[in-house]
Amino acid sequence: MFTSKKHRFKLKTDKLGDCTARNTGKQTQGLTMTSSGPTCESRDVNTDAQTSTATAEPRRIIILFGPTLFLSAFLLFWFEPMLGKMMLPFLGGAASVWITCLLFFQLMLLAGYGYAHVLERYAGVRRQIVVHTVLLVIAFLFLPVHFLAQPDARASAHPSAWLLWQLIKTVGLPFTVVSTTAPLLQNWLSKMRGGAGRDPYSLYAISNAGSLIALVAYPLFIEPRIGVRTQTWYWLAGYGALTLMVFAASWRVWNSAGALYANAGRSQTTITEVAGAPNWRLRLFWLAAALVPSALMLAVTNHILLNLASVPFLWIIPLAVYLVTFMVAFGRRIHGSPALLSRIAPIILLLLFPFVTMSRGVEARYMWYLLAVHIVILLTGALLCHTALAARRPPPWHLTEFYFWLALGGAVGGAFTAVIAPFVFQSVVEYPLLVATIAFFRSDRDPHTTINGADLILPAALGFVVVGASTLMRWASVDITTDLRTTIAIDAVIILIAYLFRHRTFRFGVAMAILVMTYRSLLPQFYGSSEFVFTARNFFGIKGVKFDIANNSRRLLHGDTLHGLESLDSDLVGQPFSYYHETGPVGDVMKMLGERNDQHIGVVGLGTGSMAGWTAPHRRITFFDIDPQVYEIARNFFTFLPHCGKNCDVEIGDGRLSIERARDGEFDLLMLDAFNSDSIPAHLVSREAIRMYLTKLKPHGMLMFHVSNRYMDVEGLVSAVVTDAGLESLVRHDYEQQVPLKARSHYVVAARSAEALGSLEHDENWVKVNKPDRIRPWTDDYSNMLQILRWQ
Numbered sequence: 001m002f003t004s005k006k007h008r009f010k011l012k013t014d015k016l017g018d019c020t021a022r023n024t025g026k027q028t029q030g031l032t033m034t035s036s037g038p039t040c041e042s043r044d045v046n047t048d049a050q051t052s053t054a055t056a057e058p059r060r061i062i063i064l065f066g067p068t069l070f071l072s073a074f075l076l077f078w079f080e081p082m083l084g085k086m087m088l089p090f091l092g093g094a095a096s097v098w099i100t101c102l103l104f105f106q107l108m109l110l111a112g113y114g115y116a117h118v119l120e121r122y123a124g125v126r127r128q129i130v131v132h133t134v135l136l137v138i139a140f141l142f143l144p145v146h147f148l149a150q151p152d153a154r155a156s157a158h159p160s161a162w163l164l165w166q167l168i169k170t171v172g173l174p175f176t177v178v179s180t181t182a183p184l185l186q187n188w189l190s191k192m193r194g195g196a197g198r199d200p201y202s203l204y205a206i207s208n209a210g211s212l213i214a215l216v217a218y219p220l221f222i223e224p225r226i227g228v229r230t231q232t233w234y235w236l237a238g239y240g241a242l243t244l245m246v247f248a249a250s251w252r253v254w255n256s257a258g259a260l261y262a263n264a265g266r267s268q269t270t271i272t273e274v275a276g277a278p279n280w281r282l283r284l285f286w287l288a289a290a291l292v293p294s295a296l297m298l299a300v301t302n303h304i305l306l307n308l309a310s311v312p313f314l315w316i317i318p319l320a321v322y323l324v325t326f327m328v329a330f331g332r333r334i335h336g337s338p339a340l341l342s343r344i345a346p347i348i349l350l351l352l353f354p355f356v357t358m359s360r361g362v363e364a365r366y367m368w369y370l371l372a373v374h375i376v377i378l379l380t381g382a383l384l385c386h387t388a389l390a391a392r393r394p395p396p397w398h399l400t401e402f403y404f405w406l407a408l409g410g411a412v413g414g415a416f417t418a419v420i421a422p423f424v425f426q427s428v429v430e431y432p433l434l435v436a437t438i439a440f441f442r443s444d445r446d447p448h449t450t451i452n453g454a455d456l457i458l459p460a461a462l463g464f465v466v467v468g469a470s471t472l473m474r475w476a477s478v479d480i481t482t483d484l485r486t487t488i489a490i491d492a493v494i495i496l497i498a499y500l501f502r503h504r505t506f507r508f509g510v511a512m513a514i515l516v517m518t519y520r521s522l523l524p525q526f527y528g529s530s531e532f533v534f535t536a537r538n539f540f541g542i543k544g545v546k547f548d549i550a551n552n553s554r555r556l557l558h559g560d561t562l563h564g565l566e567s568l569d570s571d572l573v574g575q576p577f578s579y580y581h582e583t584g585p586v587g588d589v590m591k592m593l594g595e596r597n598d599q600h601i602g603v604v605g606l607g608t609g610s611m612a613g614w615t616a617p618h619r620r621i622t623f624f625d626i627d628p629q630v631y632e633i634a635r636n637f638f639t640f641l642p643h644c645g646k647n648c649d650v651e652i653g654d655g656r657l658s659i660e661r662a663r664d665g666e667f668d669l670l671m672l673d674a675f676n677s678d679s680i681p682a683h684l685v686s687r688e689a690i691r692m693y694l695t696k697l698k699p700h701g702m703l704m705f706h707v708s709n710r711y712m713d714v715e716g717l718v719s720a721v722v723t724d725a726g727l728e729s730l731v732r733h734d735y736e737q738q739v740p741l742k743a744r745s746h747y748v749v750a751a752r753s754a755e756a757l758g759s760l761e762h763d764e765n766w767v768k769v770n771k772p773d774r775i776r777p778w779t780d781d782y783s784n785m786l787q788i789l790r791w792q
Contacts, residue, residue, distance in 0.1 A: 064249055064252060065186075065203060065249055066203060068185060068246060069181060069186075069203050069206050069210065070206050071238065071241065072179075072182060072210070073207040073210030074210040074213060075178055075214075075239060077215050078222065079178070080101070080105050081223070082218075082228060082235065085783075086147065087147070087166075088681075100167075101163075102414060102418055103414070104167045108172055108175045108176045109179045109407050109410070111176050111179075112178075112179030113180070114404055115176065116183040116187065120399075120400040120401075125191055125253060126254055128188075133250065135177050136246060137243075138173065139177045140239075140240075140243075143174055143236045143239060144232035144233050145170070147166060149166055178242065182203075185203070185249055186399055187399045188250075200396055200399060202330065205327040208323045208330075211323050212320055215316060223785075227781040278398060282392065286405040289385040289392075289409070290385070290406040291409035291416075292385050292434060292441070295417045296381050296438075298417035299417050300318045300375070300377070301318045301319070304318070318375065318378055321375055325386045326386055328383065328386075329386035329389065342384070345384055345439065346439070346499060347499075348380045349435070349438065349512060350498055350499060350512075352373050353512070354491065356377060356435045357432055357516060357519040358523060381435065385438075388443065422539055426542070432517065433516075436512060439509040439512040440505065440509035442508070443505070444504075459507060459510040459511035459514050466515065466519070469490050470522045473526075481526075494515070498515060531546050533547050534637060536632075540626065541558055543556065543633060551567070551741060552569055554566055563607035564580075564638075565577055576611065577610070580610045583736065583742070585732040585734055585747035586614070586747070588732070589669065589704060589747075589760070590614045592758045592760055596668060597618055599618060599620065599669075600619075601614075601669045601670075602621075602667045602671065602696075603623050603624065605674040606631060607630065607634070608638040609641040609648075612640035612641055615648060619647070620649075621648050623650045624651050624659065626652070626655070631650055655674065656689055659696055665696070665698050665701075668701050669701060671705075672703070672705045676714075680712060680714065682778055685705075685717060685718060685778060686779050686780050686783070687721060687724060687777055687779045687780075688779060688780045689780075690703070690721055690725045691725070694725070697752075700755065702750065702751045703727070704749050704750075705749075705750075708744070708745050708746045712785070712790060713788040715746055715748060717778065717788050718748045719748065719769045719770065720778075722748065722750040724771075727751060728754045728756070728757060729751075731748045731768075731769050734746070749766075
């Protein structure tokens, strides 16, 4: 409160820089801040001209600033998938390439927000405009995006470090400059006089809308129609338009900047005197509330793809939900209420948390229901955290610092889920861990509530109740998958007890954490997860070796995709089954090649090593696989490789790059067996890849593609590429599964001439491949996943 002899004023710091005053006279005294403190200037608020100007000014500003922020966010979320797609061929399409790109994006976003905060702290508005204008112009020197470096020995030894450095030195500046648009323009807007600067945070919702539209537009409209090289030129044009729009906004700010903000030292002094800097407790809250939803979004994505279904483009849904929660939390007209969400969240979390603790595949008919459950959990958690952030956002003079802590939290959360968790956990344990923290972000009815002993003792007692109930159910041999009445009754009692804790945020948060972790540790005993004799996890996903009691076999699962199996019966050990059975397409090709001498077969995709069962004294097989854990699993849990001995070699690395290093005319057969998951390695089946493969084949050599896939028309894609190359090609669809342990499979073979196909040309099971009308051949520059997606 500021008091004078005639008037009494209350400074409203929550009005984002617009100091207002109240009195009971005909005129209102407005506050003007200076380095020495607030002073009063008299202004008449009853004139029509002032009213009209005050109404029109914010609209003109929003019309200028809103589209600029929208375009900057759109360019960022266009840039990310475009850049990742450009980098994939450099290191062979490994999953770690995408993860490293993600880490690069998070780091550059953090650098951009840090740059904006440093500018705000040490430079006045006009100096900020000059510095940023220079950087905007310099960034043109790095555009359009192109990479000149080629992988060398350092790339093989330290691929992530090599890739990160290439990204930083090539596109680090343009990405960082674009990422600074949101915090800088919102900060400048807050310094403008009149109503325009009252709520710059509402523009955050516009920025996230641009991100969301780009996220959806890239796979649906941009990628299917435009090659990557052409995209870089369109992106350059978009960057040019953004630069002009930033110049226009800067000119408007330059003319409107008050004397207070023309000098950084004076403005900083005034801000500190009027509002004070946020304390470290608040900063740590910003960090945590940004970290949890960022990590949770990636954890939900991993859980869905690894434990439910590896369906293409499913990753878009969690990311879209994440962006929508930002829009709702920071929106001006539509925004979430922390108090309302705090009342609803306990109900949602208690009803749905058991699904978080399950890590097992489901039947296809239930998959979409479970997907909805996990999306609702993400929506609840992200909204709870983001509305808490919006409610605790500082006055606009601390806007850049606020965004810096948000970026830091997002980067740490992303690094935790994408980089740290795969090394620390063997399954997606980070998902239940993060869900266990959501409840702590609920708003307390009484913010002055202190933590007491009961807040720890009562949740601990609930944990003992859960353990006791589990022990009793196992003693009574209750099957929770069939005896639903008993299971639901016990769950209902536990949930009701936990619901009684909802009035105390900390107590309920501890109770939720205990429930999640106890259910996570106890449920596998009922679902039979002990059948997995081994699990491993790294950048390339979660692999599990499962013992199948029904037919005495071991299976290798990568997520929910079968990558081979072996019978443990003494008379069947070492025989190829599943997709490689002697009565299937692989058996046909191996028998046809049997007459040739000194054979060398290359196989991209090791799996269990089932193809090693087809080795012979005159036949050598070289496997190429990018995942070292798969090699360890194949060697230690299956017998194909050990029995093969010196007739088999395994090269760890990307298949295309490894084959490219082989001698020309080396192979009788190149088998591409890397297309039966949700992510098609586009660089393995591009026009350029086919040309390279042909140079590595002997004159009568063949290409063989395993095109079985539940979600994508890989057969159509391969058919388009091989017919485009002018090759003679055949396809066989093998649906016969009467033989135990045999899986249905589809294969395409291609060669330079019909003679090279040998007896397959006259086999009625093999039919000629026709060029598909609707699928365009992929190249290193162009690929379209949406085009080959199976919709039924």
